Amino acid sequence: MRAIRRQRGWSQQFVGDRAGLSRGAIAKYEALDRPVDSRTTLYALAEALGVRVGDLTGEHQDQLDPSVAKFHASVADIEIALWTTGNTTPTGTVRTLTELATVAQHAAQLRRACDYAALGPLLAPLLTDCYRHTRDATGADRDIAWDVLSASAYTASAALKARGYSALAWTAAQEIERAAENIGGTAGPATAMFTRSQILLSRPGSLPTALDYAASAADRLARDVRTLGEIETYGQLHLQAGLVSAALGTDPTPHLDEADEQVARLQHAKKGSSILRNPTFGASNVTLWRMSAAMELREPEQVLKLAPCLAPETIKAPGRRAQYFVEIGRAHAQRRHYRESLNSILRAEYIAPQQVRGMNHVRELVGHMMRSARRDLATGDLGRLAQRVGVVPI
Known part of the structure; x- marks a missing residue:
């Protein structure tokens, strides 16, 4: 902070005024007497100084972590798969839809386990083969291809966002939405809006839009939610809306309570045919999101x-x-x-x-x-x- 401020030729008072903080608070942050333990404060400081959040937090350190090197090495291939929608030079036999569904579910498990090193090399070939089936398959197989693509794009987007590739994660989220248009149901639109809101939550100045994506999608989809996967993805929308509400300093309780109500529906819900799900959604996860919301509110x-x-x-x-x-x-x-x-x-x-x-x-x-x-x-x-x-x- 101090180095960037001095490079700009700005005083602590000037930065404090831009960030909505006191000069004394800026002085304490620069003197390392106070940690920046609030998302809102971190974003305000980045905006005030005219830099990316990563410039303040050392986000680039992730690129140097050998434990995730394989993921970072895979990003260029994931980028090509998404940009070309799989229309690349063939390098082997396209796997069957059954095989792809199995790989997509395994990839989702790796992502939930945060094993990005193992996940990264799987994503580009998985996306590419899914895209090829969406072009070549017909009838029910084509619907399955779009469904597997939607699940694979969600895994890719969540992993890319977690590792600092927000722009590419947004591209993957758009592919979830495009797949959803081809298969119907509410799981696809809910997942796409959840993912967009998550990406925006990591960006300064984007919190109102992040809340709008999650809350508006939840309102729009509520009456059509029926299957197990749809309840899970709809419930996650309310968890996300609650977290963003807390980040904005407003009451997250209505959204978190609604998520609890959706947990009660899980036991009697029909499974559905889509592999696009969020199986982490449940009573334990709602409590965990309540804890995260409380931290956002500094409680x-x-x-x-x-x-x-x-x-x-x-x-x-x-x-x-x-x-x-x-x-x-x-x-x-x-x-x-x-x-x-x-x-x-x-x-x-x-x-x-x-x-x-x-x-x-x-x-x-x-x-x-x-x-x-x-x-x-x-x-x-x-x-x-x-x-x-x-x-x-x-």
């Missing part, structure tokens, strides 16, 4: 009150299970309980290392603890964690 006590209500082993996806411990770690850090915070972050990293090491707020939190915690903590587990997340050089 660490509420996070720690909710945490014992949720047994982490009931959270199906490793990535979401890691998020549970990240939220607890953030809450403890806000209360200056650094030992408890470190233990929670380490548990999260053990569950999903590729995911946790790339989280901006984890980097910010670890950096703050390195400056504020006792020396014996900073030179032990915390110091080693700081190296792994890129806060200090190895």
